[in-house]
Amino acid sequence: MRFSHRVDTSRPNAISLAEQQARCDGVTLTKLNDSNPTRHGLAPAGVPGVYEANPRGQSAARRALADFLSAGGADGAGVGGVGGMRDGVRPVDPDRLYLLSSTSEAYSWLMKLLCDPGDAVLAPKPGYPLIESIARLENVEAVEYSQVYDGSWMIDIAEIEELLDASVTDDEAPDIRALVLINPNNPTGSYVKPEERRRLVELCARHDVAIIADEVFYDYALEPFDGNARLAGECGVLTFALDGFSKMLAAPHAKVGWIRVSGPDDDVAEAMARLDVIADNFLPMSDIIADRIPDLLRDAVAQTGRVRKRIRANLATLHALLDGDELGVVNVLRAEGGWNVLVRFPSSIDESELVLSLIRGHHATAQPGFFFDMTANGYLAVSLLPEPDVFEAGVRAILAAVREALA
Structure with a gap:
């Protein structure tokens, strides 16, 4: 590597x-x-x-986090999955955890670690624009790879292979140093499927490319397929798994994130020696915050369950309202996980105009699909978090605005 x-x-x-x-x-x-x-x-x-001055973060907090993750985290699913161990459980090593203020900071550190200026990372499209923005700040290029929808979202692995091959053979192509996988992706809600994972790990290992796995939404399964697993703990290639309290506790003001490093031992040792340098320059997480981590972890299971109950109930309401709509032209793409969904409406209606009509005529708003680089017109990204009555009123507003646009 x-x-x-x-x-x-x-x-x-x-x-x-x-x-x-x-x-x-x-x-x-x-x-x-x-x-x-x-x-x-x-x-x-x-x-x-x-003051401990440990670049990876307070050791007691990392031990508490490692124990929590080893016990299955907020979903109680246990450690391991594809590429790890589940039946003879391999506990999470606290020395392979880095505490920091957010997953955004984690992206920044990892781009410093892996990329020289002008190098590139592969990022999903459709996807949240954060990665591209951070890459620009780090003088790194974000090269898009496609996800395609055919009843469910799938990663275009052939395209990724072409991009990785070109980074070696084409002098004009940037040197790709990392593949970003969002598991599940936002806003598509798609988990990395087992066969996708197997092929991507093999491709990245062959090209000496690291995986950055953002798993902040992992615990919020909605309509998943069987066999999905966290990439945290993957052994086949150098992997940096990101998670944090912002989504786990539904508390964006609880700025605690972490990186879990895994992969071949030699790559992990070299990566951590260099990541220690970065972490030491930016200084470890405040002990005032780190001291609260054990208590916050004790709240995680209940809090995640509370949020999960809300988003699943709102998704059921969404399905019921769309199924009962007489016009029948609005539907929701299968949402495997996360707390946002993509609502599809006739592409003859301009996304911006529909949102403007929601604002002007219904005192509601939503994010159009082009915010997330959807490749076609006709999508709104809708949050499943609002209170049930507010959520239902918002969905009814969308249906009314679509009817008005088609009238």
Whole structure:
């Protein structure tokens, strides 16, 4: 695996090596340069602990998170899946976890780790525009790969293979360093299917390309197919699985995210040595936040279940309202997971005009499909989170606006 040249992991200097040897020999050195006030009785009363300065985040918080994930996380499904172990459960190693403020920050760190300026990552289309925006900030190109819908969403693996081959053979093509998989994707709601996963892991391993697996919506299954699994813990290729409290707790103001690193041992060791450098430069998560992680994890199962109940009930309401509509021209694409769905209406109606008519005539709004790079007109992205009466009124507003547009 090739990593970016902007992360300096050069050999430590003679002083650092001597300090390291002293530690190995059991010698305690008086640190005349120690500028950590919490180790000298100067911590404030409100934050009394000793600052650990671990680039991966507070060790106690990472152990609590590792225990939570090893026990099955918020869905209780257990560790493993394809590429991992489920029956002789391989526990999550806290040393392979990085705590940080958000999955957005995780994307930024991983692009620094994997990509030199001008390199590229593969990102799904349709998809949330965040990846492209972060890539631009990191001087990295986001190259789109397609998902196609035929009763369910499927990844165009042949296109990905062509893009990976071209990055090696075509001097004009950018060097692709990572494949971003959103599991399940937003807004399509599609999980990575077992056969897709097998083929993509093989392709990435063959091309020395890492996988960045964003699994923040994983626990919110709606109408899934059998056999889907988290990519966290994948052993076949260097994999960085992202998750966090924003979606798990339905608390976007709880800015806690994490990266779980897995894959071949040599690649993992090299990646983590370099990721430590990045994390150390940006400093670990605040202990004030990290101290709350164990308590928040205890709330995760109940909170995720509460959200899951709401979105499944609203999806049932959506199906009922669409099935009962006399016009019968609006439907919802199969939503395997997540908390957003794609509603389809006749493509003769312009998406922008439909949203404008919702705003002007029904005091409602929605996101048109082109916000997510849908390849055709005629889609709205709709959230399943609102209170049931608000959600039902919103769906009825969409149906009314479509009737008015076709009148």
